[in-house]
Amino acid sequence: MASTATLGLAAIAEGQSPPTGCVTAREPFASAGLPAFADLVVGGHDISAVTMTKRAECLVETGMIGPRLLAATHDALERADAEVRPGYDPRTAHLQDGQEPESQQAVAERLAADIASFQERHELARVVVVDLSSTEPPVDPVPEHDDVDALLGALADPARAVLPASSVSAYAAILAGAAYAAFTPSAGMNLPALTRLARDRGIPVAGQDGKTGQTWLRTVLAPAFAARGLKVLSWAGTNLLGGGDGATLADPDAVRSKLASKNRGLTALTGSDTTPLHIDNVPDLGDTKVAWDHVHVEGFLGSRLTLQTTWSAHDSMLAAPLVLDLARLLALAHAAGISGPVPELGFFFKDPWGSDVHDAAEQARAVEEWVLGASAQVGR
Amino acid sequence: MASTATLGLAAIAEGQSPPTGCVTAREPFASAGLPAFADLVVGGHDISAVTMTKRAECLVETGMIGPRLLAATHDALERADAEVRPGYDPRTAHLQDGQEPESQQAVAERLAADIASFQERHELARVVVVDLSSTEPPVDPVPEHDDVDALLGALADPARAVLPASSVSAYAAILAGAAYAAFTPSAGMNLPALTRLARDRGIPVAGQDGKTGQTWLRTVLAPAFAARGLKVLSWAGTNLLGGGDGATLADPDAVRSKLASKNRGLTALTGSDTTPLHIDNVPDLGDTKVAWDHVHVEGFLGSRLTLQTTWSAHDSMLAAPLVLDLARLLALAHAAGISGPVPELGFFFKDPWGSDVHDAAEQARAVEEWVLGASAQVGR
Amino acid sequence: MASTATLGLAAIAEGQSPPTGCVTAREPFASAGLPAFADLVVGGHDISAVTMTKRAECLVETGMIGPRLLAATHDALERADAEVRPGYDPRTAHLQDGQEPESQQAVAERLAADIASFQERHELARVVVVDLSSTEPPVDPVPEHDDVDALLGALADPARAVLPASSVSAYAAILAGAAYAAFTPSAGMNLPALTRLARDRGIPVAGQDGKTGQTWLRTVLAPAFAARGLKVLSWAGTNLLGGGDGATLADPDAVRSKLASKNRGLTALTGSDTTPLHIDNVPDLGDTKVAWDHVHVEGFLGSRLTLQTTWSAHDSMLAAPLVLDLARLLALAHAAGISGPVPELGFFFKDPWGSDVHDAAEQARAVEEWVLGASAQVGR
Amino acid sequence: MASTATLGLAAIAEGQSPPTGCVTAREPFASAGLPAFADLVVGGHDISAVTMTKRAECLVETGMIGPRLLAATHDALERADAEVRPGYDPRTAHLQDGQEPESQQAVAERLAADIASFQERHELARVVVVDLSSTEPPVDPVPEHDDVDALLGALADPARAVLPASSVSAYAAILAGAAYAAFTPSAGMNLPALTRLARDRGIPVAGQDGKTGQTWLRTVLAPAFAARGLKVLSWAGTNLLGGGDGATLADPDAVRSKLASKNRGLTALTGSDTTPLHIDNVPDLGDTKVAWDHVHVEGFLGSRLTLQTTWSAHDSMLAAPLVLDLARLLALAHAAGISGPVPELGFFFKDPWGSDVHDAAEQARAVEEWVLGASAQVGR
Ligand SMILES: NC(=O)c1ccc[n+]([C@@H]2O[C@H](COP(=O)([O-])OP(=O)(O)OC[C@H]3O[C@@H](n4cnc5c(N)ncnc54)[C@H](O)[C@@H]3O)[C@@H](O)[C@H]2O)c1
Ligand SMILES: NC(=O)c1ccc[n+]([C@@H]2O[C@H](COP(=O)([O-])OP(=O)(O)OC[C@H]3O[C@@H](n4cnc5c(N)ncnc54)[C@H](O)[C@@H]3O)[C@@H](O)[C@H]2O)c1
Ligand SMILES: NC(=O)c1ccc[n+]([C@@H]2O[C@H](COP(=O)([O-])OP(=O)(O)OC[C@H]3O[C@@H](n4cnc5c(N)ncnc54)[C@H](O)[C@@H]3O)[C@@H](O)[C@H]2O)c1
Ligand SMILES: NC(=O)c1ccc[n+]([C@@H]2O[C@H](COP(=O)([O-])OP(=O)(O)OC[C@H]3O[C@@H](n4cnc5c(N)ncnc54)[C@H](O)[C@@H]3O)[C@@H](O)[C@H]2O)c1
Numbered sequence A, B, C, D: 001m002a003s004t005a006t007l008g009l010a011a012i013a014e015g016q017s018p019p020t021g022c023v024t025a026r027e028p029f030a031s032a033g034l035p036a037f038a039d040l041v042v043g044g045h046d047i048s049a050v051t052m053t054k055r056a057e058c059l060v061e062t063g064m065i066g067p068r069l070l071a072a073t074h075d076a077l078e079r080a081d082a083e084v085r086p087g088y089d090p091r092t093a094h095l096q097d098g099q100e101p102e103s104q105q106a107v108a109e110r111l112a113a114d115i116a117s118f119q120e121r122h123e124l125a126r127v128v129v130v131d132l133s134s135t136e137p138p139v140d141p142v143p144e145h146d147d148v149d150a151l152l153g154a155l156a157d158p159a160r161a162v163l164p165a166s167s168v169s170a171y172a173a174i175l176a177g178a179a180y181a182a183f184t185p186s187a188g189m190n191l192p193a194l195t196r197l198a199r200d201r202g203i204p205v206a207g208q209d210g211k212t213g214q215t216w217l218r219t220v221l222a223p224a225f226a227a228r229g230l231k232v233l234s235w236a237g238t239n240l241l242g243g244g245d246g247a248t249l250a251d252p253d254a255v256r257s258k259l260a261s262k263n264r265g266l267t268a269l270t271g272s273d274t275t276p277l278h279i280d281n282v283p284d285l286g287d288t289k290v291a292w293d294h295v296h297v298e299g300f301l302g303s304r305l306t307l308q309t310t311w312s313a314h315d316s317m318l319a320a321p322l323v324l325d326l327a328r329l330l331a332l333a334h335a336a337g338i339s340g341p342v343p344e345l346g347f348f349f350k351d352p353w354g355s356d357v358h359d360a361a362e363q364a365r366a367v368e369e370w371v372l373g374a375s376a377q378v379g380r
């Protein structure tokens, strides 16, 4: 998805492709105070050696992107690849022979220094960190997650590793003064101590878990049934997907985070607890995600109706434009001096921070109003 | 649908069934200034001799309604049947042997007198006429449809029949001072001269063509795609249905009105002209309507996604509660002194009068705001 | 399902309903040497006190069966209820206070005596036992399951319970000289020692796990793809159901038997191992089973095609006529002196005994040929 | 489709791609007396100047075929293009200024001479003509279509044009002694006089209208319902497609041939007349054909079940391998001295000549038996 977003940004910036699928390309966003697509510069952290350029080449082979588009964006991809630094991999961090174990504080400072140097080198007004890494299993809570001082103490101790990798990255964003968005269901910034810290240090944050396909559709449909006075009895669903995300979610631990975050909104919107949901790894589908939903609804005089939906989409093609949107919107939030969770960005997330609103239409209205307000604040 | 609405009203009024599927049973409507379900009295015009009681018995035989519910509402159905008067059937109006042809003015006055007598007999504050009759073919326009005086002149001429039956009924509602809602795509009140007359005489009117199933779903989904910046390329659909409506729409003329009114909103919402749509009469499905839609969408970098929906519902069960809603809402409009088309009631219609808004979520918001305003006006 | 089959048999025997859904009602079965529907008499074992008459009344309340049909079959249901004897429930068998524990041999002899007495009382030529009880979890294998003598020894020991309930019933059928069909995935007759015993004692047996809906559809479609030279890459599926079977299969242990038996044929037919499958308990669906399948297929030059199927049916309505078919076919097998597994009855089962054929069309041909052969043998 | 078949043949012949989707690549065909893929040589007639090489390039651009595959087959495509001669276009045939109108006899002789020269040049044992041209509207019958002598007379008359283009081509095949297969629903060889002529002159012919997708699926499913004793009440369907075939079928005349040939088998198999079917031109789908079917079935005790299928496939990818199959099978028929319609090739056609069998499984068995018999005849 990172590769798709980077390639797409280059294509849009250079006028090779229209910004279809970008929320911020339409009004009122298009004329609001957001940085231009062409002003964004891409860098990042990764623990894999496979470059975005390489991944983009695979997209051509599987027919997802035409050879002409790859050629037109090749240089931009290589420029972005040159800005990728090694991420933090807890599985290997302690394995270097003869080395002193590094504290998570030291790791975070290294990541933060990478961000600062990137910002300086490109003379950027600000940096937005978006977590696009593989979904982690749910974390086992420890007291340090709830208390800033206890957390800072534990981070300094090389013998401890109280944070999952995604939260170390989130902490690094705070250290670097960078705005932050969580596109994954991983813990990331979503620990009370880190959220407090972000707010205290004036960092706007938004999350969590990009609402791109089936979940988005559900948050479009469920409020519509409610507006009709119709009662959802059950909402059953299945997801089939391959690709990197499919393989990651084949792990029963990793999938638990995902299923929980996918069902939360649905239960809130429908009041029904009968929401069985599955995610299956079907490697031959590649990046295509197919989702089937079966909605059973009670109507007038106890009558029943059913709605079935089948969704078929390239997952990363849905997600990538929203990543660009989030970068632009959080840049505005940062410029406007907003700190802590931005509930009005809930439109983009399965599990919106700071908000109980899941209704997609209501969320769309909220983010439109917000962008006008924030733009006014920065004098645009 | 008239029978289902009548039976359901009785079941709700007597606490036999919850008002599931009624928009006005939920907040903010429930505590607004609408007449109570229990205060509504049912009467009507029909050209068929089959009573609503008889039709309700068929609903039991086909398993749509339990025998207990029929027993509990039987008396109410018979009371309503006793209030049904002969409608106007242009195919037979001129066939009575040896009779002078009646002018349409005379017919309308007879229908209006039925309404007035019904209102008096039951000491009703007001009457709302809802057109629930069979869909008519599109009308051939004549100049009288656009000019009140010309129309009134033509109506008085026994040799002419310038109005289709639905419009004669609409004119009768005006004569009787009754509010009016058009649940069908027939011409009804939707001729410029009649709309003008309704406005002049202080009659609130709303229409047109109940938005109950597939079309409703489309006006939920299409704006959601737009909010995501996704571009609908084509939206193809098919409807299968049996029952009375299925048989009526098997007529290529009648179906033209329906198809036109179903597609109007979709084209407005998506900008796409590739919206092939079919309605097939499948008698073995009875009152069940099955609708399949295939939506082809362009996303980021020219990628494609598809959404398919299959909707299966008892058509009259979807429509009946909305008929009760419209009766209550137009009663409020009448009480509040509103005259002419009420655009805020567009939520209920495929082809909303006085409004270009098709987005179901926006319409839901509009009608909620409207009910609060109108309630305030009547001091509730 | 037992109630539906019993009610349906009565309806068919008395000419109230055509035998739609019965394989043996069409040619060449209809004119083969099978007992007439009207000659079948119903009895059974159950561990629940809820009668079939009571269950049939529920079918009316949920709209599955008309009140008229219930009235017409009420007496036949009560006659069948009077022939139901207490089954064997291992969970309670040892719980009677102060009682000596009964050996499984003794239990089986009691069940066999019930069968013999039923046969005598009704002067029946033969009895066919069909296992229609709740699905059991998979059994843990013990050596006695593979060896007739060891099994008989263990059965005689009151301290042991080597067989699950379904196998005790199967053993009882052997003791009573009754033909046997396994409509469930439970162990039943499907232990090597019992199968051997059945063969030795001249008992025809057929199984296993009725192939009624989704699995049947898969064994129709998969061979068709193969005949076209098309390569199935993955076949993913989901089942939603409520009712008694839904509740039973909500137990992760019970569902394991079912999923295994559902997938075996598919893997054999397609060669693909990517066949994720789920069964969800959705109580609001009642007896309706909804199954969605997504088939991903490779075609010419590596191109891809997908087929999705959605199946919606009343599960017991699919199964019941096949139960009547099996009773008739096994009666013929018994009359023809066939003993042990009858592979030609594989058409009826997810997991056919004595056969590797899963292709539904090939199975249909096989059973047609078989019925002609067996009929010839009994001189019809 | 011609381009896809030609490209695919080259890919298979040169071992670049497995023959997935070819019926004749599996047993018993693979070891029967069919010409090898590598022994086939491609030529043809077309009325368009767009070469197959050009069309194959488009396949790459739309992601249907990888650039590597195109490169590997480029030379073979160009060789085939060099063997394409101008076809007969009745719309332009008489328009050449100052020219004598040519008789259809003369046209057919020209086409036959092209075939003979092609055969000679490549030293081929035989030629098989497969009609892959655009679907024609149904023909208005004239007496000459039923009588060989009358037909030959009319063909010789330059003032008349009694045959549609597809039938002139079929007649040319007869003149050239070439076997013939009709992949389209056009009249082609399917006029009594031409069929008689083919039989008389020892030409094997097979048709009609390739059974590749939805219709194939229907002829798989409908017999399976029948084998279960289940009664199809209605079978409704919709096809969405773009591409050349979509544009052609947007013409209400052309689509009539197609719809008729698609529904014939279904009615024969199910006995139901309620089979509404639509074909919509949806240009944005390109070569992808999406077909939705809704099957309503009566089961036990009047219960209802529904099966819905959604099929999505690249139409030409389904058809092309069957074209190669037909070339191989008709070559065998020709070698075996079979003349006239070959009913055993019905597997490949919506409207099988010389046969009433539509059941796909039965057809698969028939063609397998046939290939063994015919192979034996040619000593293989
Ligand atoms: N529609 C969507 O695609 C969608 C929607 C919502 C959420 N998401 C989430 O977005 C994330 C990315 O999805 P994807 O399809 O791009 O997955 P992917 O597997 O293709 O890519 C994940 C990347 O994260 C890197 N990574 C893993 N651990 C890391 C670490 N500790 N530090 C830095 N990098 C690390 C991997 O090396 C890899 O490059 C997933 O968590 C997914 O659940 C995706
Ligand atoms: N979901 C829905 O059911 C739905 C949605 C939108 C619109 N509609 C429209 O509502 C209307 C009614 O649908 P239905 O299913 O009840 O149909 P129906 O055929 O069961 O009933 C129509 C009734 O209208 C009566 N009628 C016909 N001409 C008349 C006349 N000139 N005057 C008085 N009565 C007349 C008929 O006798 C009959 O009783 C149709 O026009 C339909 O298109 C229905
Ligand atoms: N389409 C189908 O319905 C279908 C298809 C294949 C298999 N099956 C299998 O058929 C079986 C019956 O299904 P159902 O829907 O009728 O279930 P159900 O739950 O309605 O009925 C099961 C019956 O078995 C009885 N029972 C349980 N344990 C018993 C024992 N030890 N001895 C005697 N009786 C016992 C229960 O009391 C109950 O009456 C299930 O195992 C199911 O998996 C059903
Ligand atoms: N799955 C399938 O693709 C499928 C299945 C069954 C039948 N068919 C039929 O196969 C035919 C070809 O389909 P396609 O997708 O390749 O269509 P297409 O429109 O891409 O190609 C048709 C070709 O026929 C040529 N042509 C037209 N008239 C001609 C004439 N008089 N003489 C010689 N050439 C002529 C055109 O120039 C064009 O090159 C159609 O009739 C279609 O209905 C296709």
Ligand code: NA
Pocket (backbone or CB within 6 Å): A351, A352, A353, A354, A355, A356, A357
């Ligand atoms: Na929240």
Ligand code: NA
Pocket (backbone or CB within 6 Å): C351, C352, C353, C354, C355, C356, C357
């Ligand atoms: Na087997």
